[in-house]
Amino acid sequence: MTPHxxxxxxxxxxxxxxxxxxxLDDISLSIEEGTSVALLGPNGAGKTxxxxxxxxxxxxxxxxxxxxxxxxxxxxxxxxRRIGAVFQDxxxxxxxxxxxxxxxxxxVYGLPRRERARRIDEVLDLVELxxxxxxxxxxxxxGMKRRLEIARALMHQPRILFLDxxxxxxxxxxxxxxxxxxxxxxxxxxxxxxxxxHYVEEVAGHDRICIIDRGKLLANGTPEExxxxxxxxxxxxxxxxxxxxxxxxAAYPDIRSLAGGRLGVALASPDMLDAFLATYGTRxxxxxxxxxxxxTVFLSLTGRELxxxxxxxxxxxxxxxxxx
Amino acid sequence: xxxLIPLAxxxxxxxxxxxMRAVRDRGQLIGGVSxxxxxxxxxxxxxxxxxxxxxxxxxxxxxxxxxxxxxFPAVIVLNIMYTSILFAVSVIWDREFGFLRAILVSPxxxxxxxxxxxxxxxxxxxxxxxLVLILARFADITLSWSQVGLALLLMFGLSFGLTSxxxxxxxxxxxxxxxxxxxxxxxxxLYFCSSSIFPxxxxxxxxxxxxxxPEWLVFLVEINPITYAxxxxxxxxxxxxxxxxxxxxxxxxxxAVAFFFIAWLDFRxx
Numbered sequence: 132m133t134p135h136x137x138x139x140x141x142x143x144x145x146x147x148x149x150x151x152x153x154x155l156d157d158i159s160l161s162i163e164e165g166t167s168v169a170l171l172g173p174n175g176a177g178k179t180x181x182x183x184x185x186x187x188x189x190x191x192x193x194x195x196x197x198x199x200x201x202x203x204x205x206x207x208x209x210x211x212r213r214i215g216a217v218f219q220d221x222x223x224x225x226x227x228x229x230x231x232x233x234x235x236x237x238x239v240y241g242l243p244r245r246e247r248a249r250r251i252d253e254v255l256d257l258v259e260l261x262x263x264x265x266x267x268x269x270x271x272x273x274g275m276k277r278r279l280e281i282a283r284a285l286m287h288q289p290r291i292l293f294l295d296x297x298x299x300x301x302x303x304x305x306x307x308x309x310x311x312x313x314x315x316x317x318x319x320x321x322x323x324x325x326x327x328x329h330y331v332e333e334v335a336g337h338d339r340i341c342i343i344d345r346g347k348l349l350a351n352g353t354p355e356e357x358x359x360x361x362x363x364x365x366x367x368x369x370x371x372x373x374x375x376x377x378x379x380x381a382a383y384p385d386i387r388s389l390a391g392g393r394l395g396v397a398l399a400s401p402d403m404l405d406a407f408l409a410t411y412g413t414r415x416x417x418x419x420x421x422x423x424x425x426x427t428v429f430l431s432l433t434g435r436e437l438x439x440x441x442x443x444x445x446x447x448x449x450x451x452x453x454x455x
Numbered sequence: 456x457x458x459l460i461p462l463a464x465x466x467x468x469x470x471x472x473x474x475m476r477a478v479r480d481r482g483q484l485i486g487g488v489s490x491x492x493x494x495x496x497x498x499x500x501x502x503x504x505x506x507x508x509x510x511x512x513x514x515x516x517x518x519x520x521x522x523x524x525x526x527f528p529a530v531i532v533l534n535i536m537y538t539s540i541l542f543a544v545s546v547i548w549d550r551e552f553g554f555l556r557a558i559l560v561s562p563x564x565x566x567x568x569x570x571x572x573x574x575x576x577x578x579x580x581x582x583x584x585x586l587v588l589i590l591a592r593f594a595d596i597t598l599s600w601s602q603v604g605l606a607l608l609l610m611f612g613l614s615f616g617l618t619s620x621x622x623x624x625x626x627x628x629x630x631x632x633x634x635x636x637x638x639x640x641x642x643x644x645l646y647f648c649s650s651s652i653f654p655x656x657x658x659x660x661x662x663x664x665x666x667x668x669p670e671w672l673v674f675l676v677e678i679n680p681i682t683y684a685x686x687x688x689x690x691x692x693x694x695x696x697x698x699x700x701x702x703x704x705x706x707x708x709x710x711a712v713a714f715f716f717i718a719w720l721d722f723r724x725x
Contacts, residue, residue, distance in 0.1 A: 211562040212562050227476075239563055240465070241465055
């Protein structure tokens with residue numbers, strides 16, 4: 132056995148199936164220590180399953196995972212001390228106070244009393260909840276609960292932090308705050324972060340982006356690399372009538388059907404846009420031209436729009452925004 | 456040794472959370488206080504004059520205790536049964552609200568997580584049983600400290616077994632809705648069939664007992680493990696046994712071991 136010296140996250144040929152359906156299909160991924168990786172994909176892409184495997188909650192069917200240089204299958208307990216997790220669904224005890232939730236976590240991770248007291252102060256300061264330490268969590272807003280969960284995940288000073296959709300359903304200010312805490316942790320503590328999200332506008336700030344859909348890893352690179360490699364300009368339009376739609380489908384064989392009866396056409400060259408407008412410009416109800424962006428990268432790789440995949444989350448976020 | 460201290464802290468943390476939760480839960484506390492009061496004040500006092508061992512005016516046997524004294528240990532068991540079996544709600548809560556995941560990603564081994572929870576639940580149930588002891592004077596029972604100690608020990612054993620049983624139930628129940636049913640389909644039938652509110656006279660032969668009570672009722676009472684738990688507590692508190700005194704503690708220990716084992720098998724599988 133040669134000792135594995137690399138820290139960070141190393142996933143090799145990972146596959147997993149539920150009831151005969153492949154949820155993760157041969158995923159290989161290597162993440163350097165101290166970097167942050169956004170795992171971008173629609174709901175049902177396999178992100179949460181991957182998280183559960185990385186947190187040693189479920190055993191994968193095949194493949195190998197090394198976290199911070201430790202083999203997950205061999206030493207799950209050593210792994211558990213090195214990782215922190217923030218789940219998509221809240222997992223605080225809302226009947227206890229913020230302090231009690233953190234104290235509980237400190238005890239579960241076996242920290243001595245003095246250490247617990249010191250770290251509770253530290254993590255509460257980090258997420259700016261110091262004034263709320265003795266309040267019952269039930270009365271907290273969604274954003275405060277999420278911040279407290281992040282604080283809790285940091286109590287035992289993990290080397291790697293997993294966050295599953297940490298900003299879902301939160302207002303923009305809270306989202307920005309959460310990203311700034313995570314940024315701080317990355318630069319000051321060299322904390323490796325793996326974050327799943329389906330908000331495409333939130334992934335640009337990460338060191339790497341992995342696009343995952345239907346259990347497969349479709350792309351992996353820095354935001355710039357992905358834009359350069361897979362980014363295309365897109366026309367998104369809504370034809371005026373069925374006749375136009377048929378004509379469009381005939382003219383552009385690789386046209387994509389989007390939500391709400393719209394169609395998406397990838398633009399190979401600027402000339403193509405002129406030709407498109409000349410022919411169909413008057414026969415459309417709606418048209419939008421997108422510059423190459425991470426969103427069009429995602430669209431061209433998966434053939435799907437991200438936002439339309441998660442209407443529930445979008446409305447939840449919308450409600451939060453209105454409330455401000 | 457250095458590995459054991461962090462594990463002990465984890466176990467303590469899980470236990471402490473259960474206890475804190477129970478202390479803050481007003482509803483549970485009110486139930487734990489009002490239930491024995493109702494049973495002893497209303498049923499106990501109400502039936503006290505009719506408890507003379509007479510059948511149709513003819514004295515067949517004499518039980519040298521008042522009905523209140525006879526009922527008292529059974530009310531302790533009733534309080535323990537409610538608190539322990541309804542502990543399943545806490546387990547379902549953890550599962551449904553995601554808290555269990557937060558514990559499962561921690562380094563505490565699964566067996567210890569389960570043990571911590573069950574010890575927490577047993578502590579609460581024992582405390583609720585102990586609340587009833589405060590009413591002992593009122594039921595005309597005088598207790599020595601050693602009796603109290605021994606009773607608490609038996610109560611804890613019973614609580615441990617029944618809390619494990621609650622956890623087993625929780626693993627088989629998908630939602631909270633099914634839960635109101637438990638009190639009526641499990642707790643009360645077990646309680647009523649445990650010779651808690653009426654005695655099976657030990658001085659009668661089996662044939663005579665069968666003449667007084669229908670065969671099926673005697674059968675239900677005798678196969679019900681709660682019967683022997685009640686009998687053990689009666690032995691300690693009022694020095695009265697209907698069955699072999701060794702049976703009570705044996706059944707309590709047996710329940711605790713068997714139910715914890717099943718709960719552990721369930722928990723490991725998930």
